[in-house]
Amino acid sequence: MERQNRQAGSADPLSLPVIDTDTVVIGAGPVGLFQAFQLGLLGLSTHVIDVLPEIGGQCVALYPDKPIYDIPGVPLCTGRELAQQLLAQARPFLPADDSGRINNLHLSDQVASVSQRADGGFAVATVHGLNVRCKAVFIAAGAGAFVPRTLNVPGLNDATHVPSNVHHYLPAPHALDNTTASWANQAVIVAGGGDEALSAIIALDQVPTDARPALLTLLHRRDQFQAEPALEAQVRELMAQGRVQLALGMPSGASLENGRVTALQVLGPDEQTRTLPLDQLLIRQGLSPKLGPLTGWGMTLERKQVSVSPDTFESSIPGIYAVGDINTYPGKIRLLVCGFHEATLAAHAAAAALRPDQPQHLQYTTTSALLHQRLGLI
Ligand SMILES: Cc1cc2nc3c(=O)[nH]c(=O)nc-3n(C[C@H](O)[C@H](O)[C@H](O)COP(=O)(O)OP(=O)(O)OC[C@H]3O[C@@H](n4cnc5c(N)ncnc54)[C@H](O)[C@@H]3O)c2cc1C
Known part of the structure; x- marks a missing residue:
């Protein structure tokens, strides 16, 4: 069985090399996992970070064995099954090495800061000393970082x-x-x-x-x-x-x-x-969600949620997107299916912003050779 990464104890921040990637997803809940999939389809690399030792966010932390009935095309699955299926789907973009380690999935670590860099990108730092340089950040932080009571x-x-x-x-x-x-x-x-x-x-x-x-x-x-x-x-x-x-x-x-x-x-x-x-x-x-460091990252918040534009899901800081339960916009509904929609649109918006010179042609996973290549099918 594949090992999902755990950070063992705290590390000296200076001892960890800086990681360069296109995007960082904060939160490995259902929406964060689907965000990683959508970014991968569009050819953007990503690192996903979650404070919990397991993927799945609320689905696994709060209702792992309870049935979910309203995922399109899936009449019934439990919270844990949904998380595992989302990870399986994102697998081409969260690949495991020979030891089963998924090098771009960082569990048991909390994002402490997101700061803008002089080159227009972002520096993401965690409490255990992970430092990631990226071009766009996707906050899929749900109700905040789950910390044990x-x-x-x-x-x-x-x-x-x-x-x-x-x-x-x-x-x-x-x-x-x-x-x-x-x-x-x-x-x-x-x-x-x-x-x-x-x-x-x-x-x-x-x-x-x-x-x-x-x-x-x-x-x-x-x-x-x-x-x-x-x-x-x-x-x-x-x-x-x-x-x-x-x-x-x-x-x-x-x-x-x-x-x-x-x-x-x-x-x-x-x-x-x-x-x-x-x-x-x-x-x-049990666990309680703590909005914690997110409040200090500079985005406009409304009642503890990140205000986003409903067409791109970009926050008040260009290049920082917020998807799933953490965001708010007119008509927001906190359902999984809405989070998946937001992650899709946010990925497309970010791809367009990061590659302004390239035309954005919509491609279907059923027929696109490019997407098949990215999915590792050919
Ligand atoms: C009991 C219950 C039943 C539900 N049933 C349904 C249902 O039937 N259908 C439906 O559509 N929805 C249901 N929901 C709602 C659904 O679970 C949420 O809409 C969904 O989990 C939101 O996903 P998310 O990825 O946005 O956030 P979450 O699932 O909350 O995941 C966010 C993740 O981000 C991590 N995180 C936050 N901040 C940080 C940080 N600074 N650093 C690192 N990690 C961080 C958290 O630890 C967490 O793992 C239910 C919710 C509950 C509580």
């Missing part, structure tokens, strides 16, 4: 100094399923009471016996979950079998040692504070 405990919610054994995402299966895996035989606490937390508990319970955590605890403020009934039933069964412990209460403090958290203090419903020792803490309390 954390626990409101001193020492755990400072985004710049997260203890090394505090996680917000489950490690990839290959990092969990052998005896040398870092969570084998460890005391693991999963905090949360929704689908994400319960799915993580089930996934951790299912790793092979010799790689399984020695103690698996679900920490939630009360003995009621906000999860799919089927997930809850599975987790209740694991509790009944003694494979998973339930700890009830609000975390009130954390013991820290050498950059790691060694225990949580939890105030229980009986008003008693208990100490829960731990080796790994996985906080799965």
Whole structure:
């Protein structure tokens, strides 16, 4: 299975070489992925960047297994299936190397700044030190960068100094399923009471016996979950079998040692504070969108959305386009199909602006030899 890129930890901004490309797409949600496809069809290279460790934006982060019924020509698919199909479609322009790495898809990294360059292009910089020079920017940032909600405990919610054994995402299966895996035989606490937390508990319970955590605890403020009934039933069964412990209460403090958290203090419903020792803490309390750095990039915003012209989807800064849920214009509807339309028109507008001397002939994917060549079909 192909590996989608992850940035491991933070890097020295100066140590990463500058990337030159035609365009940058900010956001690997459904609209950002389709934007990359449309740009590729028009012969424009692109790099796609998303703060989440997975592609798919809201479709994967908020409703991966829920059905979508209103994609043209697709009577039914889930959020995750749609994201995978969009990636498959964009594959000619987001190619994987021999190791499965997609070099122009950058996940787990947040775009921090977009600034205009003297040559009329843009410099895009991320929090992990990626620097990209491009001619046009496509903001497909949805409701903003999705960042995980954390626990409101001193020492755990400072985004710049997260203890090394505090996680917000489950490690990839290959990092969990052998005896040398870092969570084998460890005391693991999963905090949360929704689908994400319960799915993580089930996934951790299912790793092979010799790689399984020695103690698996679900920490939630009360003995009621906000999860799919089927997930809850599975987790209740694991509790009944003694494979998973339930700890009830609000975390009130954390013991820290050498950059790691060694225990949580939890105030229980009986008003008693208990100490829960731990080796790994996985906080799965959902994601919240943060508009964050985007507000400082200079485009005109209207109620936290980027104002665009409805024929080109260009923002108030020429060369910066905004598509999907992040934009606003008269008649805007926040539906996938509208975002796909916007991405198509924005790509054509950008191609015309970047190649003013070349006539823009509309080509069909069914019949155009040029498009077949770009799609790698001939
Ligand atoms: C529960 C639910 C059900 C829905 N059902 C339907 C439906 O049935 N039909 C339909 O048409 N629509 C539906 N929608 C709406 C649909 O999901 C959105 O319209 C769509 O996801 C918008 O896509 P997008 O790519 O614009 O934004 P998103 O999906 O929000 O993706 C934006 C991406 O940009 C990333 N990002 C933002 N800022 C940065 C940054 N600075 N740096 C790096 N990355 C960044 C975010 O992390 C995110 O991954 C539903 C929405 C919800 C919440």
